[in-house]
Amino acid sequence: MNIVCIVGSPHGLEGNTFRLAQAVFDGVRRQGGVVSLALLGDGAVQPCRGCDACHRLGDCPQEDGFAEIIAAIEAADGVILASPNYIGSVSAQLKAFLDRCGGAIHCLAFGGKYGVSVVTSGAGDDQPIVDYLNRFLLMTGIRPVGGVHAVMAAQSGDHFAAEVRQRAEQLGEELVLAWREGRSDPQMEREMAAFRERMRQLVVWKGDEWPYEYTYWQEHHGLA
Ligand SMILES: Cc1cc2nc3c(=O)[nH]c(=O)nc-3n(C[C@H](O)[C@H](O)[C@H](O)COP(=O)(O)O)c2cc1C
Numbered sequence: 407m408n409i410v411c412i413v414g415s416p417h418g419l420e421g422n423t424f425r426l427a428q429a430v431f432d433g434v435r436r437q438g439g440v441v442s443l444a445l446l447g448d449g450a451v452q453p454c455r456g457c458d459a460c461h462r463l464g465d466c467p468q469e470d471g472f473a474e475i476i477a478a479i480e481a482a483d484g485v486i487l488a489s490p491n492y493i494g495s496v497s498a499q500l501k502a503f504l505d506r507c508g509g510a511i512h513c514l515a516f517g518g519k520y521g522v523s524v525v526t527s528g529a530g531d532d533q534p535i536v537d538y539l540n541r542f543l544l545m546t547g548i549r550p551v552g553g554v555h556a557v558m559a560a561q562s563g564d565h566f567a568a569e570v571r572q573r574a575e576q577l578g579e580e581l582v583l584a585w586r587e588g589r590s591d592p593q594m595e596r597e598m599a600a601f602r603e604r605m606r607q608l609v610v611w612k613g614d615e616w617p618y619e620y621t622y623w624q625e626h627h628g629l630a
Contacts, residue, residue: 407439407483407582412475414489414500418447422526425564426556427488429571430524433578437586441486444475446499451475453502460509464618472506483585484520485548487539491527491555496535510546512605513622517547520585522577525555532557545601549594551584552577602627 411431415421431441444450450471459467466472479485489496496504510516523539525532536553543550554574556566566574583589606623613620623629 407434407437407585408481409434409439409441409484409486409581410444410475410478410482411441411486411488412444412446412500412503414446414487414497414503416447416497416499417490418445421447421490422556422558422564423488423490423524426526426554426566426570426574427486427524429566429574430486430522430554430578430581433575433580434582435578436575437579437582439484439578439582442478442482444471444478446471446497446503449499451499451503451506453498454505454508458616460506461512461612461616461619464509464622466506466509468506472503475503476507476510479516479519482519484522484581485516485543486522486524486581487543488524489535489539491525491530491532491535494531494534496539504542507542507546509619512609512616512619513626514545514547514602514605515622516543519548520551520581520589521548522551522581523553524574525553527555527557529559530557544594544598547598549584549590549598551581551589 415423489500521543523536525535532555540550554577556570609619609623
């Protein structure tokens with residue numbers, strides 16, 4: 407299984423979030439998976455300008471690292487989203503990337519892939535951020551397998567507590583196993599079907615303005 411990890415921390419490979427993600431990678435590798443990285447910390451992906459070109463033409467006019475990351479996701483079987491908790495949400499770097507994925511969301515362009523989310527914070531309340539990231543995965547067609555988070559104030563120095571490490575490694579293993587088995591559960595399938603129906607209605611409603619997305623739905627999702 408080939409997995410892309412999108413790292414939203416400005417601290418990149420030196421950050422807490424990447425170190426927690428590395429424990430997830432250990433689990434992935436134990437099951438034979440391979441991880442590549444997309445680092446957003448240096449402003450590789452600029453914020454969305456709301457021009458709708460992705461909806462109209464299927465392309466973004468901004469010349470930055472976005473297209474390369476999308477190509478890596480398209481070629482992968484799975485995605486790991488990793489972010490520090492910034493004021494109860496994801497980092498601005500990661501949010502810029504998520505916003506740029508509006509076209510991918512309307513088209514459910516990453517269908518068939520599996521993903522997980524990783525969050526670290528100073529003092530906590532990370533679960534809503536994990537839930538948000540997993541919801542984002544689902545909105546692009548990716549089946550979320552779970553998430554892991556760590557409150558740094560509860561760790562000893564730079565070392566994660568054994569149970570946090572274990573949870574992260576297990577999550578990595580689960581990601582590969584879920585993909586290998588083509589796992590799905592009825593509740594998630596219902597959520598995905600409901601979201602897909604919302605996108606279908608949107609794309610039909612906007613059909614004249616957003617020809618790229620309308621044609622994409624005709625070609626990939628059987629829109630009559
Ligand atoms: C701008 C900013 C906002 C932050 N907001 C929060 C917060 O709301 N809650 C919290 O517990 N930690 C907060 N933190 C702490 C980081 O989430 C924490 O240090 C995290 O582990 C950093 O990950 P990194 O080393 O990968 O960048 C914030 C840090 C920064 C720089």
